[in-house]
Amino acid sequence: MQYNWIDKPFRSKCLKVELSSFSSNDIAYLFRSMSPIPLEAVDFHAIHRFAPRLDANQIWRASLQLQLEDVESTDTFLAFLEDHALTSNVNQEEVAQVSLDDLYGIEEVRRQLEINLIVPMERGDLVEEYKISPKRGVLLYGPPGTGKTTIGRALAHRLGSKFFLLDGTVISGTQQFYYEIRRIFAQAKANAPSILFIDDCDLLFENATETGLYRYLLTILDGLESKSNEQVTIMLTAMNIGSLPPALIRSGRVELWLETKLPDLSARTRIVQAQLDGLKLALEDEEAESFAAQAEGLTGSDLKRVMTDARNLHAYHLAKELPLERPIHYYEKALQQLLDHRRQLAEAPAFTAAHRPGRTK
Numbered sequence: 001m002q003y004n005w006i007d008k009p010f011r012s013k014c015l016k017v018e019l020s021s022f023s024s025n026d027i028a029y030l031f032r033s034m035s036p037i038p039l040e041a042v043d044f045h046a047i048h049r050f051a052p053r054l055d056a057n058q059i060w061r062a063s064l065q066l067q068l069e070d071v072e073s074t075d076t077f078l079a080f081l082e083d084h085a086l087t088s089n090v091n092q093e094e095v096a097q098v099s100l101d102d103l104y105g106i107e108e109v110r111r112q113l114e115i116n117l118i119v120p121m122e123r124g125d126l127v128e129e130y131k132i133s134p135k136r137g138v139l140l141y142g143p144p145g146t147g148k149t150t151i152g153r154a155l156a157h158r159l160g161s162k163f164f165l166l167d168g169t170v171i172s173g174t175q176q177f178y179y180e181i182r183r184i185f186a187q188a189k190a191n192a193p194s195i196l197f198i199d200d201c202d203l204l205f206e207n208a209t210e211t212g213l214y215r216y217l218l219t220i221l222d223g224l225e226s227k228s229n230e231q232v233t234i235m236l237t238a239m240n241i242g243s244l245p246p247a248l249i250r251s252g253r254v255e256l257w258l259e260t261k262l263p264d265l266s267a268r269t270r271i272v273q274a275q276l277d278g279l280k281l282a283l284e285d286e287e288a289e290s291f292a293a294q295a296e297g298l299t300g301s302d303l304k305r306v307m308t309d310a311r312n313l314h315a316y317h318l319a320k321e322l323p324l325e326r327p328i329h330y331y332e333k334a335l336q337q338l339l340d341h342r343r344q345l346a347e348a349p350a351f352t353a354a355h356r357p358g359r360t361k
């Protein structure tokens with residue numbers, strides 16, 4: 001506890017009493033004395049493991065709500081706390097539909113996340129018995145559109161109040177982003193063990209050099225590391241590891257490197273089939289496979305886009321009462337359009353150079 005604000009002459013004469021954070025017995029006592037229902041079946045050791053930094057204000061606010069809900073067991077009580085006392089800076093409604101099951105071809109990434117983050121965060125019983133702990137730093141890297149942000153959203157959904165997000169939206173559009181960042185770090189610490197997900201950290205750090213934000217972030221990250229009791233896992237995403245600040249890599253903070261790769265044929269087929277599910281403009285299984293085979297080199301994001309383009313094209317034909325084609329043709333046309341677009345983009349620098357004003361032929 002800081003007490004430097006006390007003037008020097010008084011400091012030596014003060015009786016310094018330090019208040020530590022609540023033990024599981026304290027939490028049990030406070031809840032039981034404030035709550036209108038008995039909470040006899042709730043295991044407060046488990047609650048304390050899950051939310052070791054609950055403060056009296058949170059307990060009081062949660063207690064006010066208690067009569068309204070069926071929260072007698074430990075599990076329902078935890079769910080209740082998630083809703084009423086603990087906070088993430090991610091809107092749970094926004095991520096409610098996102099799950100790791102919706103991403104195909106990332107089985108190994110998913111397994112590593114289960115081993116190194118999810119089990120150590122969710123299974124307090126195993127943490128105590130086997131002394132396991134989540135990794136302190138995880139880097140998720142891979143080409144654009146391969147599911148990095150979606151993995152974060154799925155984790156936000158899965159881990160609820162244990163997940164905190166720092167991305168471009170925090171920094172853009174406000175003068176007070178230093179304050180905002182510090183607040184998010186503080187919340188992550190207060191809810192430890194927790195995850196602080198820094199999305200597109202390469203871009204964040206790149207744009208941040210001038211503002212000093214990069215140094216500021218590194219200092220806070222260092223602070224997190226020096227306090228071993230503050231179990232905040234830093235999870236970073238980046239498109240290109242080559243562009244990451246060397247200090248970040250050197251620091252040893254990143255303990256686990258996970259790559260999201262372009263989906264292979266089997267993953268592409270599953271993405272295509274998932275996109276077709278329940279929608280019009282269906283394909284036969286063999287057609288879906290052949291289409292996925294033609295889509296080599298596309299990311300999950302590209303595939304989704306192409307399939308939406310195909311449906312748009314089909315709807316246009318319907319609206320204008322144009323002659324209709326077989327569904328596969330719409331998909332193939334949309335794919336061709338994306339490939340053409342890519343080729344044009346790749347050729348753009350040469351094209352621009354050739355047509356620069358003042359250039360003589």
Ligand SMILES: Nc1ncnc2c1ncn2[C@@H]1O[C@H](COP(=O)(O)OP(=O)(O)OP(=O)(O)O)[C@@H](O)[C@H]1O
Pocket residue numbers: 102103104105106142143144145146147148149150151200238239263267271299300301302304
């Ligand atoms: N392997 C996959 N399986 C299913 N859907 C995928 C897969 N990869 C990406 N997608 C979908 O593509 C879209 C974009 O993915 P996301 O934004 O997570 O990519 P990203 O890696 O964060 O990209 P960027 O580097 O541009 O930020 C999402 O709708 C996501 O569901």
Ligand SMILES: [Mg+2]
Pocket residue numbers: 148149150199200
């Ligand atoms: Mg992203």
